Amino acid sequence: MEFFEPVLNGFGVVLEPTNLLYCLLGVVIGMLIGVLPGLGPAATIAILLPLTYGIEPVTAIIMLSGIFYGAQYGGTITSVLLRLPGEASSVVTVFDGYALTKQGRAGTALGVAAIGSFIGGTVAIVGLTFLAPLVAGFALDFGPPEYTALALLGILLVATVSNGGRLKSLIAAAVGLLLATVGRDGFTGESRFTFGSLELADGLDFVPIAMGIFGLGEILYNLEERHNKVSAPAKVANVWPSRKDLKQASGAIGRGSVLGFFLGILPGGGATLSSLAAYAMEKKRAKDPSRFGRGAIEGVAGPETANNAAATSSFIPLLTLGIPANATMAIIFGALLIQGVTPGPQLVQNDPELFWGVVNSMYIGNILLLIMSIPLVGVFVRILRVRPAILAPITVLITLIGVYTINNSIFDIWLVIFFGVFGYLMKKFGFEPGPLVLAFVLGALLEESLRRSLLLFGGDATQFAGRPITAVLLFVFIVVILLPVLQKARKNRAAKATTIPTKHKESV
Amino acid sequence: MTSSPEAGRRATGGSHPLHPEPEHRVADPGADFIEDLTPEDLAAQWEEERPPAAGPAANIASAIVVTALGVAGTIGSIRLGLGSPAEPEPGLWPFMISVLLVVLGIALGLFGRNVLDAEKFSRSSLQVAAGLLSLVVFTLLLGRIGFEIPALLLNVVWLRFLGRETWRMTAVLSVGITVAFYLLFVSALNVPIPHLF
Numbered sequence: 001m002e003f004f005e006p007v008l009n010g011f012g013v014v015l016e017p018t019n020l021l022y023c024l025l026g027v028v029i030g031m032l033i034g035v036l037p038g039l040g041p042a043a044t045i046a047i048l049l050p051l052t053y054g055i056e057p058v059t060a061i062i063m064l065s066g067i068f069y070g071a072q073y074g075g076t077i078t079s080v081l082l083r084l085p086g087e088a089s090s091v092v093t094v095f096d097g098y099a100l101t102k103q104g105r106a107g108t109a110l111g112v113a114a115i116g117s118f119i120g121g122t123v124a125i126v127g128l129t130f131l132a133p134l135v136a137g138f139a140l141d142f143g144p145p146e147y148t149a150l151a152l153l154g155i156l157l158v159a160t161v162s163n164g165g166r167l168k169s170l171i172a173a174a175v176g177l178l179l180a181t182v183g184r185d186g187f188t189g190e191s192r193f194t195f196g197s198l199e200l201a202d203g204l205d206f207v208p209i210a211m212g213i214f215g216l217g218e219i220l221y222n223l224e225e226r227h228n229k230v231s232a233p234a235k236v237a238n239v240w241p242s243r244k245d246l247k248q249a250s251g252a253i254g255r256g257s258v259l260g261f262f263l264g265i266l267p268g269g270g271a272t273l274s275s276l277a278a279y280a281m282e283k284k285r286a287k288d289p290s291r292f293g294r295g296a297i298e299g300v301a302g303p304e305t306a307n308n309a310a311a312t313s314s315f316i317p318l319l320t321l322g323i324p325a326n327a328t329m330a331i332i333f334g335a336l337l338i339q340g341v342t343p344g345p346q347l348v349q350n351d352p353e354l355f356w357g358v359v360n361s362m363y364i365g366n367i368l369l370l371i372m373s374i375p376l377v378g379v380f381v382r383i384l385r386v387r388p389a390i391l392a393p394i395t396v397l398i399t400l401i402g403v404y405t406i407n408n409s410i411f412d413i414w415l416v417i418f419f420g421v422f423g424y425l426m427k428k429f430g431f432e433p434g435p436l437v438l439a440f441v442l443g444a445l446l447e448e449s450l451r452r453s454l455l456l457f458g459g460d461a462t463q464f465a466g467r468p469i470t471a472v473l474l475f476v477f478i479v480v481i482l483l484p485v486l487q488k489a490r491k492n493r494a495a496k497a498t499t500i501p502t503k504h505k506e507s508v
Numbered sequence: 509m510t511s512s513p514e515a516g517r518r519a520t521g522g523s524h525p526l527h528p529e530p531e532h533r534v535a536d537p538g539a540d541f542i543e544d545l546t547p548e549d550l551a552a553q554w555e556e557e558r559p560p561a562a563g564p565a566a567n568i569a570s571a572i573v574v575t576a577l578g579v580a581g582t583i584g585s586i587r588l589g590l591g592s593p594a595e596p597e598p599g600l601w602p603f604m605i606s607v608l609l610v611v612l613g614i615a616l617g618l619f620g621r622n623v624l625d626a627e628k629f630s631r632s633s634l635q636v637a638a639g640l641l642s643l644v645v646f647t648l649l650l651g652r653i654g655f656e657i658p659a660l661l662l663n664v665v666w667l668r669f670l671g672r673e674t675w676r677m678t679a680v681l682s683v684g685i686t687v688a689f690y691l692l693f694v695s696a697l698n699v700p701i702p703h704l705f
Binding site: 083094095165167168170171174175177178181185187188190192193216220221223224225387388389390392393394396397400401404405408410413414417420421424427428429430431447450451454455458459460461 | 550559562566567569570574577581584588592593594595596597598599600601602605606608609612613615616619620623625626627629630632633635636639640643644646647650651655659662663666667670671672673681682685689693699700701
């Protein structure tokens with residue numbers, strides 16, 4: 001009973017009218033940006049950061065997380081109806097979802113996806129409820145060496161798994177770490193890389209960087225894209241899937257929930273990876289894999305369930321270890337820091353209202369999303385007709401005015417514009433912005449833990465290997481670095497043996 | 509990573525009126541949809557719709573910038589003082605990252621040259637420049653004459669010239685958006701944004 005008391009109290013927090021309202025606001029925004037092509041959840045959350053200054057920490061995080069998992073629902077709609085994935089995590093849904101639309105069964109696909117998302121999300125919240133306190137309890141004994149290893153591994157995994165090339169993602173992460181050193185040194189108080197500027201004396205703010213690189217950078221990048229008119233279907237008939245469809249999809253939903261939950265916990269995992277993995281698994285398991293791509297309901301149910309489960313479970317490393325598992329979590333991490341809350345193992349105990357308030361709000365959010373995805377789906381389908389060109393100036397103005405309101409400072413607007421251009425150029429030159437922002441957020445923690453560890457060890461870095469948890473984490477770190485190199489070497493040897501010339505390297 | 513550039517790219521670059529895709533239609537009950545593509549075809553089509561890739565020059569340029577940043581960082585950190593592992597000074601950590609940047613930059617120049625993940629700048633990149641210019645003008649004017657007129661101008665530029673909306677739509681929307689922002693930020697939220705009225 002002792003365990004459940006704070007959990008139940010969390011429901012009290014959620015049911016406060018303000019929190020309910022912001023939960024609704026979050027999931028509606030999430031659903032909208034999921035449906036509309038262009039901005040992803042990371043960009044949207046970044047742009048809305050200024051909004052969270054005036055509200056309570058719980059309320060702010062409830063809304064921001066609602067945007068994140070809400071986008072997973074919304075992204076499905078364009079995948080199924082228009083063959084345009086609204087979100088990266090809905091890319092694989094296109095294959096069978098659109099095939100079902102062509103057979104006149106769009107409603108079935110959307111209905112099954114919504115129900116799968118709901119089940120996946122709910123299973124993951126239950127898993128989160130039980131697993132998170134365990135992880136946090138385990139991590140309470142972590143000292144600086146463990147945190148050093150954990151932060152290093154987290155950054156490396158996110159850089160490795162992200163969409164861009166490995167080398168470029170690592171560079172982005174290193175630049176993020178370097179940017180984090182600007183300002184006062186936490187140990188000696190000495191100014192670093194401020195070039196005498198007073199505005200840089202306290203270091204670069206997270207908000208203008210996130211808003212610039214994710215928000216404005218993405219808006220500028222989208223300007224270059226063709227503005228296509230999409231012809232949305234006027235109506236979607238019968239979103240309630242039949243009992244037969246549900247029965248056929250139930251296995252995929254069950255497997256997707258579990259797979260998504262576990263992949264979501266891993267740093268660098270998250271929604272996109274788990275949707276790909278779930279699709280691959282369903283195809284492999286199927287008696288007749290050739291049905292996939294031609295309207296197999298499992299091909300919609302599996303990935304859509306998995307991406308929701310993963311979106312939810314990716315909160316575990318953030319809320320229990322203080323290590324964000326992906327770029328969106330990095331922004332939520334930043335939002336917590338703004339609110340004066342440092343996520344980490346102490347959070348569950350020291351701030352149970354925040355922790356359980358946010359976790360339990362996800363039940364409500366998922367119920368709201370299920371309602372929006374089945375009975376109200378027509379409303380969101382109609383929103384598809386809004387042209388991206390009309391939304392662009394609105395998002396720009398929200399970004400610029402929003403960042404101004406934080407400190408009433410025009411300098412902050414200039415910073416956002418600067419980092420917006422920087423983010424745009426990164427994308428043009430093939431660098432993922434995610435690892436940069438993540439590394440920037442973790443930079444201070446990593447440096448502090450490293451320096452504390454070195455003091456602890458009297459400067460002897462080999463002592464890292466003497467602590468079991470640190471040793472394991474660093475071992476994994478080294479394996480992740482070496483694995484692709486070894487694989488390449490083996491491939492090269494194999495290629496030489498068969499003397500097949502290779503023209504282009506796919507990625508480094 | 510949930511908001512990948514891929515998503516935006518795919519999401520906006522869907523069916524192409526100018527590029528009729530190869531038709532291999534199967535007799536389907538609802539065959540009047542775009543066309544029938546296997547996942548492999550679809551992946552290939554997305555690949556084609558990506559903006560043209562920039563050649564090795566772009567990667568070499570990136571490598572030079574990264575290496576230069578690393579070198580500058582290294583020099584700066586040495587000036588801050590490195591100390592020793594037992595007694596690290598402020599420069600030690602930035603020094604480690606900067607050296608890593610130099611190594612990664614050189615590695616990119618040597619091994620990553622032929623990876624085709626950079627995009628060419630094209631004529632449509634000028635739209636980005638124009639958009640950027642409008643942001644700069646907005647910010648310059650904001651402190652002097654408040655946000656209303658700059659916001660209106662920004663709307664007109666983004667709707668009419670970058671978004672190719674009609675003049676009528678542009679007029680209605682830009683006035684509407686500006687008024688809505690005024691009502692929201694100034695009247696309702698009382699945000700201390702510089703305003704004229």
